[in-house]
Every structure is written in structure tokens, then in C-alpha cells.
Amino acid sequence: MHSSALVACLAQETCTIPGMEAALELDAIDRRILRALQQDGRVTYDALAAEAGLSSSAVLRRVRRLEEAGVIASYVALVPPERVGLGLTAYINVRLEKQTDNPLRNPRDLFRAAVQTWPEVVECAALTGEMDYLLRVLVQDMQHYARFIGDTLLMHPSVQDCKTSFVLERLKNTTAVPV
Amino acid sequence: MHSSALVACLAQETCTIPGMEAALELDAIDRRILRALQQDGRVTYDALAAEAGLSSSAVLRRVRRLEEAGVIASYVALVPPERVGLGLTAYINVRLEKQTDNPLRNPRDLFRAAVQTWPEVVECAALTGEMDYLLRVLVQDMQHYARFIGDTLLMHPSVQDCKTSFVLERLKNTTAVPV
DNA sequence: AATGAAACGTTAAGATC
DNA sequence: GATCTTAACGTTTCATT
Numbered sequence: 001m002h003s004s005a006l007v008a009c010l011a012q013e014t015c016t017i018p019g020m021e022a023a024l025e026l027d028a029i030d031r032r033i034l035r036a037l038q039q040d041g042r043v044t045y046d047a048l049a050a051e052a053g054l055s056s057s058a059v060l061r062r063v064r065r066l067e068e069a070g071v072i073a074s075y076v077a078l079v080p081p082e083r084v085g086l087g088l089t090a091y092i093n094v095r096l097e098k099q100t101d102n103p104l105r106n107p108r109d110l111f112r113a114a115v116q117t118w119p120e121v122v123e124c125a126a127l128t129g130e131m132d133y134l135l136r137v138l139v140q141d142m143q144h145y146a147r148f149i150g151d152t153l154l155m156h157p158s159v160q161d162c163k164t165s166f167v168l169e170r171l172k173n174t175t176a177v178p179v
Numbered sequence: 180m181h182s183s184a185l186v187a188c189l190a191q192e193t194c195t196i197p198g199m200e201a202a203l204e205l206d207a208i209d210r211r212i213l214r215a216l217q218q219d220g221r222v223t224y225d226a227l228a229a230e231a232g233l234s235s236s237a238v239l240r241r242v243r244r245l246e247e248a249g250v251i252a253s254y255v256a257l258v259p260p261e262r263v264g265l266g267l268t269a270y271i272n273v274r275l276e277k278q279t280d281n282p283l284r285n286p287r288d289l290f291r292a293a294v295q296t297w298p299e300v301v302e303c304a305a306l307t308g309e310m311d312y313l314l315r316v317l318v319q320d321m322q323h324y325a326r327f328i329g330d331t332l333l334m335h336p337s338v339q340d341c342k343t344s345f346v347l348e349r350l351k352n353t354t355a356v357p358v
Numbered sequence: 359a360a361t362g363a364a365a366c367g368t369t370a371a372g373a374t375c
Numbered sequence: 376g377a378t379c380t381t382a383a384c385g386t387t388t389c390a391t392t
Contacts, residue, residue: 026263034263037256041220044384055362060386071262076255077216081356083250084205084213091306091313115350119357127270127344134270134344138356165306165313171294175354177260177317178298223369234377239371 024069029054031179033062034071038176041075078175086138089167090145092153093131095160107158114156120148131163205250208233210358212241213250217355220254257354265317268346269324271332272310274339286337293335299327310342 029052036043036051045056052059066072096107115124123136139145153159208231215222215230224235231238245251275286294303302315318324332338
């Protein structure tokens with residue numbers, strides 16, 4: 001799939017392999033725009049222009065370029081979980097089985113697919129070290145956590161065991177990356 | 180500070196103590212609005228109205244209500260770290276000192292303040308369990324990670340030791356909470 | 359190639375029913 | 376909650392450097 005894309009694109013002038021785009025060069029103005037939009041995704045182009053020292057149409061063109069390059073992936077509304085009744089956050093380290101009963105489906109693929117279907121899992125990363133995966137899970141309370149662990153996570157054939165840490169306090173939590 | 184707010188608000192009809200607002204009741208339409216805005220923070224009120232089966236002005240009023248209740252905390256642009264050259268994500272478990280040389284400043288307060296000033300730390304939570312804090316850190320590469328650990332984190336007087344896991348692959352990462 | 363200024367179409371916001 | 380009106384905003388065009 002990737003190799004065919006590579007072949008196809010070597011035959012042309014420009015080349016864009018998914019996930020391997022060249023790192024877009026960002027000047028000082030681009031960075032100011034990104035910082036502002038990461039703080040307020042609905043800031044007007046006039047306000048952006050004033051901050052960047054450009055006209056709004058010039059800013060608009062830069063924003064479009066950043067969007068098309070994937071530097072700006074999306075615009076979203078942020079909802080604090082505790083405001084919608086999700087008062088308990090857990091980080092769960094998960095270790096997978098080495099193999100499952102069905103040799104055709106390995107634990108990793110099974111787990112990857114399952115994680116996508118579990119709405120309480122908002123973050124999942126494969127990690128170096130002893131435990132295979134780290135999950136961030138949002139639940140209403142301890143009872144819902146117990147149900148997620150007992151009925152969902154540990155019941156899954158790909159999962160060997162897990163270790164949980166609960167969030168006592170959130171000191172910092174930003175979607176803004178430093179640019 | 181909180182007690183004076185409590186006194187002031189007990190004298191009135193309605194009462195809003197910071198961080199202790201009653202969980203706003205959300206009906207099916209509110210949830211649809213929240214789901215849509217968490218997917219696309221710039222969706223028009225006409226489009227929202229069509230999805231929710233309401234007029235755009237009715238949707239606008241609901242959104243304002245959700246904003247004022249803090250259910251919608253903010254609107255932001257999302258920038259994938261790898262698109263701005265931050266190719267390495269680390270989860271760092273940090274254990275704090277029991278006390279510092281200066282008995283007036285405890286490690287916890289020192290660490291809290293320091294974390295806010297470190298731009299590469301995008302997430303920091305106090306956890307149950309052995310290790311006191313979990314950080315998510317975005318850096319360019321292993322060299323920058325080494326510098327952060329050696330020159331910043333472990334140099335800080337509040338920090339006793341830490342354990343790092345690096346992200347191999349990100350299976351799921353959403354800012355949208357399940358509503 | 360990137361910018362700035364102005365014109366145009368769309369959207370948000372407020373008043374009224 | 377819906378309709379209508381006005382002001383603000385986003386978007387395109389074109390001249391300019």
C-alpha cells in the first residue's frame with residue numbers, strides 16, 4: 001500500500017506519502033497564529049491579523065496553508081469531563097497476552113480494535129517498558145470503573161492483566177503544543 | 180476566599196461556588212450538540228440546528244447556556260505534535276522529595292509551580308499509588324528528552340526520582356468526552 | 359510569491375412574536 | 376421555540392510590491 005504510493009509518486013514531480021510529509025517550515029508569524037488558535041479556535045481573522053501584524057486575508061491564506069499541511073488538524077470544543085458527570089479519571093497500564101486461542105488473530109490487533117469501541121477510553125498509547133499499553137479512562141465513579149475493569153477490560157481475550165492509578169488532582173492539562 | 184463567596188451567595192437566591200456548580204442536567208439535544216461541537220468546534224448553528232432538529236436560534240441559546248455553565252470550556256485548534264517537529268512523547272512518573280532544604284516551601288507547591296513553567300509538559304496529574312505524579316511530555320527527539328530530564332526535571336529540588344516510558348504508537352487520542 | 363484593500367456572500371446575534 | 380432584521384465575520388477578487 002505504501003510502496004505503491006511511493007512508486008506512483010516517484011513517477012511525478014511532487015511526492016506526498018501519507019504520514020511522511022516533510023516538516024513544514026514555520027516562521028515567526030505562523031507560530032504566533034498557531035499559538036493564538038490553540039488558545040482560541042474561534043478567534044476572528046481580524047484579531048489574528050492584529051496580533052500577527054498582517055492583513056486578515058494574508059492571515060487567512062496562512063491558516064489555510066497550515067490546515068492543508070495538517071499542522072492544524074481540526075477545531076474542537078473542549079468539555080471538562082467533571083462537568084458532564086465523569087468525575088473519575090484513571091490511568092490503566094495494560095499488559096497483553098502473548099497469544100490468543102485463535103492463532104489467526106493476535107492480541108495486539110484484537111486490542112487495537114476493541115479500544116476504538118470503548119467510549120470511556122479517551123487515550124491509548126503503546127509504550128516502551130514492562131506494561132504494553134497506557135489508557136486514560138473517564139468514568140462517573142468507582143462503581144463504573146469497577147464495571148469497566150471487570151466486565152470489559154479484563155474480560156477481553158487480548159488482555160493479560162492491568163494496573164490502575166487514579167487521578168487525585170489535575171495540575172496541568174493543555175491541548176496546546178509548544179510552538 | 181471560598182467561605183466569603185459562600186456567605187455572599189447564601190444571602191442570595193441562587194448560589195454558585197467556584198468548582199462546585201451543580202451538575203447541569205443535559206437532555207438528548209444537549210448531548211447531540213456537545214457531540215457535534217466536540218467533533219467540529221466551528222460547525223455553524225444552522226448545521227447544528229439541522230442535526231438537533233431545532234432552529235438555529237434555539238441551538239444558539241443552548242450553546243450559550245452550556246458555555247456559561249462551563250460544560251463547554253473553550254474552543255481550540257488542535258496541532259499534532261509531530262507536525263511541528265515534536266516527534267517524541269514520553270510519560271514520566273515522578274516521585275517528589277518528602278521535604279526540601281527550605282522548610283517553608285514544601286516539594287508539592289514547588290513542583291506545582293515549576294510544572295506550569297515547563298512548556299514541554301502538556302499534562303500533569305497527581306496519582307494514587309507509588310509514584311506521585313504522571314507527566315506527558317512532548318519533545319523533538321531523544322536528545323531533547325535527555326536535556327529535559329537531566330537539566331530541568333531531575334535538577335529541580337522537589338523531585339526525588341522518575342521513571343519514563345516512551346510512546347511507540349498512539350492508538351487512540353481524542354479530546355471528545357463521551358456524552 | 360506574498361500582501362493589502364475592498365466588495366460580496368454567509369453567519370451570528372438580538373428583538374419580536 | 377421560531378421568524379425576521381441588522382451587524383459582524385469569512386471569503387473571494389484584484390491591484391500592488
